[in-house]
Amino acid sequence: xxxxxxxLVLAGLSTGSIYALIALGFNIIFKATDAxxxxxxxxxMMGGMVAAALYGAGKMPLAGAFIGAVAVVxxxxxxxxxxxxxxxxxxxxxxxxLLTIGIAICTKSLVMLTLGKNPAxxxxxxxxxxxxxxxxxxxxQTLWIIGIAAVxxxxxxxxxxxxxxxxxxxxxxxxxxxxALVGVSPRMAMLVSFGIAAAIGAIAGVIITPLTLTxxxxxxxxxxxxxxxxMLGGLGSLPxxxxxxxxLGLLESLASGLISSAFKDAVAFVVLLLVLFVRPAxxxxxxxxxxx
Amino acid sequence: MSYAPGALAxxxxxxxxxxxxxxxxxxxxxxxxxxxxILSLGVMFLINLVLVASLNLVLGYAGQISLCHGAFFxxxxxxxxxxxVRYGITPAFGMAAAIAGTTxxxxxxxxxxxxxxxxxxxxxxxxxxxxxxxLFNELVPLTGGPNGLAGIAPFGLFGYELDTPRRFFFVxxxxxxxxxxxxxxxxAGRIGRGLRAISGxxxxxxxxxxxxxxxxxxxxxxxxxxxxxxxxxxxxxxMYASPETFSFFTSVLLVVMVALGGWGxxxxxxxxxxxxxxxxxxxxKFQDAELFxxxxxxxxxxxxxxxxxxxxxxxxxxxxxxxxxxxxxxxASDGAA
Numbered sequence: 114x115x116x117x118x119x120x121l122v123l124a125g126l127s128t129g130s131i132y133a134l135i136a137l138g139f140n141i142i143f144k145a146t147d148a149x150x151x152x153x154x155x156x157x158m159m160g161g162m163v164a165a166a167l168y169g170a171g172k173m174p175l176a177g178a179f180i181g182a183v184a185v186v187x188x189x190x191x192x193x194x195x196x197x198x199x200x201x202x203x204x205x206x207x208x209x210x211l212l213t214i215g216i217a218i219c220t221k222s223l224v225m226l227t228l229g230k231n232p233a234x235x236x237x238x239x240x241x242x243x244x245x246x247x248x249x250x251x252x253x254q255t256l257w258i259i260g261i262a263a264v265x266x267x268x269x270x271x272x273x274x275x276x277x278x279x280x281x282x283x284x285x286x287x288x289x290x291x292x293a294l295v296g297v298s299p300r301m302a303m304l305v306s307f308g309i310a311a312a313i314g315a316i317a318g319v320i321i322t323p324l325t326l327t328x329x330x331x332x333x334x335x336x337x338x339x340x341x342x343x344m345l346g347g348l349g350s351l352p353x354x355x356x357x358x359x360x361l362g363l364l365e366s367l368a369s370g371l372i373s374s375a376f377k378d379a380v381a382f383v384v385l386l387l388v389l390f391v392r393p394a395x396x397x398x399x400x401x402x403x404x405x
Numbered sequence: 406m407s408y409a410p411g412a413l414a415x416x417x418x419x420x421x422x423x424x425x426x427x428x429x430x431x432x433x434x435x436x437x438x439x440x441x442x443i444l445s446l447g448v449m450f451l452i453n454l455v456l457v458a459s460l461n462l463v464l465g466y467a468g469q470i471s472l473c474h475g476a477f478f479x480x481x482x483x484x485x486x487x488x489x490v491r492y493g494i495t496p497a498f499g500m501a502a503a504i505a506g507t508t509x510x511x512x513x514x515x516x517x518x519x520x521x522x523x524x525x526x527x528x529x530x531x532x533x534x535x536x537x538x539x540l541f542n543e544l545v546p547l548t549g550g551p552n553g554l555a556g557i558a559p560f561g562l563f564g565y566e567l568d569t570p571r572r573f574f575f576v577x578x579x580x581x582x583x584x585x586x587x588x589x590x591x592x593a594g595r596i597g598r599g600l601r602a603i604s605g606x607x608x609x610x611x612x613x614x615x616x617x618x619x620x621x622x623x624x625x626x627x628x629x630x631x632x633x634x635x636x637x638x639x640x641x642x643x644m645y646a647s648p649e650t651f652s653f654f655t656s657v658l659l660v661v662m663v664a665l666g667g668w669g670x671x672x673x674x675x676x677x678x679x680x681x682x683x684x685x686x687x688x689x690k691f692q693d694a695e696l697f698x699x700x701x702x703x704x705x706x707x708x709x710x711x712x713x714x715x716x717x718x719x720x721x722x723x724x725x726x727x728x729x730x731x732x733x734x735x736x737a738s739d740g741a742a
Contacts, residue, residue: 149470149527151657200708206524207470211664212707214657218700226697337535337653344528379539382532389528390517 116248121370122363123246127255127324129362130262131157134317135339136346136354137269138310143349144286145306148209152193154336155220156311160186160318161327162224165233175238183315189220190311194304217332225329232328235319254323261320265313266355273351282306345385347395356396361385417593420671424589427675428582435574445570450682451581452638457662457681458588458674459631464660465668466592467624468604469519473530474659476537477507477629479651481636486557486646487547496560500637507633511626519621526625534653541648553647557640573642580638584631589671591627600624604669665706667713676714 135157142150164182167173173181193216198209238257243250273279285292285302293299317335318327338361346357364384369377388396431447438444460474484506485499494502510533518529541548548554559568560576567573591597599620602610611617640646658681666677687695710716 149524197704197708207468208707208711210470211661212704214661215700215704215707218703219697222694222696222700226694333654337531340531341535344524348524348528375543376539379536379543382535382539386529386532386536389525389532393521393525 117370118367119247120249120251121366123249123251123255125363125366126359127258127362128366129342129359130259131317131321131335131358132338132342132361133355133358134262134265134313135335136343136358137266137351138313138317139339139343140349140351140354141269141306141310141313143343145282145303146198146204146209147206148213149206149340150310151210151213151336152217152220153310153314153339154334155217155224155332156186156190156314157318157321157335157339158327158329158332159189159220159224160315161235161322161331162228162233162318162329163315164319165235165322165327166228168235169233175236178235179319182319183312186315186318187308187312190307190309190314191304193220193311194307198303198307199300217336221329221332228329230329232326233322234326235322237323238320241323252324254320258320258324261316265316266351269309269313269351278305341382341385345388345396347397350395350397353395353397360396413593417589420589420593421586423672424582424585428578428585431578435571441570444574446682446686448570448574448577448642450678451574451577452635452642453662453681454674454678455581455584455631455635455638456659457666457677458585459628459635460659461663461666461668461670461674461677462588462591462600462624462628462631464663465670465673466597466600466604467621468669469621469625470524470527470660471530471625471628472527472653472656472660473514473534473537474628474632475651475653475655476530476534477511477632478636478639478655479537479541479646479648480507480510481633482640482646482651483541483548483554483636484633485637486554486640489558489641490554490556491547496558496637496641499641500634503633503637504630505633507636508626508630511629512622515622515625519618519625526621530656531653534656538648538652541651548648551648553645554640555645557644557646559644560641568644570642577638577642580634584634592671596620596623601669661703665703665713667715670712670715673713673715 135153138153138156139150142148142153160182163185164178167178167181168175171178171181197212197216198204201208201212237252237254239253241252241254243252245251271279273283281292281297282302282305284295285297285299286306289299292302321327339358342357342361343354344357345361346353346355361381364381365377368380372380434447435444438447456474456478460471463469463471481503485496485503488494488499488502489496514529514533515526518525542551544550559566560573561567565572567576592600599610599615602613602615603617603620607617636651639650662677662681663674664677665680666675667673684699706713
């Protein structure tokens with residue numbers, strides 16, 4: 114593989130990992146509510162902003178700022194469910210979707226009011242000096258992103274597949290009444306879904322900040338990309354989030370390097386629409402598509 | 406909601422009278438507006454009303470989430486605008502082309518996605534909005550790119566240019582009135598009932614013999630055509646179009662306006678369009694806290710007024726027989742406020 118293509122592939126894998134994490138958060142809430150969560154991107158932005166504030170103004174060590182930011186955003190996610198979504202008498206996907214737009218607007222403006230409008234950054238986790246990989250110059254942060262995203266993905270897989278809490282959350286999402294009969298509280302499951310989705314979003318936000326900086330208005334685009342990745346892989350599918358994210362990231366990176374950086378989004382979205390038309394369940398969705 | 410046949414007919418007749426009254430009153434706007442700027446807000450309100458009311462057809466009546474109404478608005482503006490600036494085609498033909506173009510684009514999205522049950526329309530429209538935003542920005546020789554498309558010709562009537570808000574107001578008034586009347590006739594009839602049935606339950610609607618696929622496709626492409634009309638009106642009124650007006654955020658905001666006004670209600674979009682038109686002005690006054698207040702208001706309306714602002718009256722009327730005193734007192738206090 115020529116060095117410049119390798120460079121594009123690595124860049125694509127790292128943005129793809131970020132998209133995959135955002136898509137994972139989307140899917141967790143989609144499973145629990147059947148709604149499209151517009152706040153997901155804002156939680157990503159908030160993770161980066163809070164970490165930068167803790168590190169810069171709070172003089173915390175990098176690892177502490179990372180954990181602190183994830184904790185703060187997870188609490189915001191929990192509060193969003195408890196104070197807003199929980200109040201709905203009859204939650205329908207349409208109303209929950211609209212409410213998440215409101216949550217997104219509030220989150221974004223709260224970050225702007227408390228942390229300001231200036232872009233914020235973080236140093237790379239192991240310095241900012243590029244390292245050479247097979248002739249390509251790579252930021253060490255790229256490898257951190259891919260590694261941390263992989264760990265989170267495996268963690269989520271184990272959590273939903275092996276732990277009692279994870280399994281009961283899946284049960285509550287699939288069949289709330291039956292789950293309640295066997296002692297699983299669907300409300301609790303919903304609350305935990307929002308907390309986990311927000312925490313995963315925050316992780317994505319913290320690890321991308323050293324490469325791209327962040328500011329209060331970055332969330333919408335990130336959420337938009339994450340949602341696209343989720344549908345590319347198959348809405349609601351956890352492995353789908355990973356595949357969708359990586360494919361979208363690679364498509365964007367290769368399209369911008371080999372075709373035209375101006376049209377990279379258009380290329381990515383045309384492919385996405387084609388996939389949607391040919392395989393509506395997504396690249397590795399389970400194929401439960403109902404035709405009308 | 407269900408009505409006895411007679412009740413529905415009476416309701417529609419009443420809405421027709423109301424529409425005529427509201428439109429007659431609106432004709433006074435150019436004469437009472439204190440300056441050109443306030444007058445132009447009236448024109449923007451009419452354009453926004455076409456936008457919100459047409460989105461309400463899809464979102465409110467048929468219950469389908471569409472996330473590219475802003476892109477249809479933009480497509481209409483750019484089709485008509487580019488034809489005018491680059492090819493010197495008169496606005497009336499440009500407008501027809503804008504409506505045709507957006508309707509065809511909508512069909513292309515609707516045919517594959519609406520066959521499937523679920524969020525597929527939301528996904529398809531989201532992608533479509535993204536693609537159009539890139540095209541508006543990058544097809545610089547045609548659209549002028551991020552700097553926008555300047556020099557769009559205003560409407561003309563027998564050689565008389567409608568290039569000021571005062572002159573254009575009457576065109577917008579007429580076009581928006583026609584759209585509102587068409588929508589009223591549509592939702593009052595078989596199609597409106599079919600769409601409401603689909604939004605209630607697609608399976609039940611299908612079982613009743615409604616061709617749910619065709620109804621959804623028809624509602625979506627018609628709504629896109631109206632958005633294209635709104636776009637052409639905007640382009641020839643503003644004589645300028647820029648990509649950021651038609652971003653994904655615009656599409657999301659329009660969805661919000663349908664919800665705030667009251668989705669699936671005929672008069673809801675009037676309130677939604679009022680908020681959408683007034684919002685930038687209000688936001689300028691509040692500066693930074695504004696966005697937060699807006700988000701908060703939105704959450705409160707969605708949680709506690711499921712019918713939106715238009716639902717307020719219906720709720721009050723429903724509560725009235727049970728507690729006439731309380732509701733009278735509430736009305737009095739509302740009036741005082």
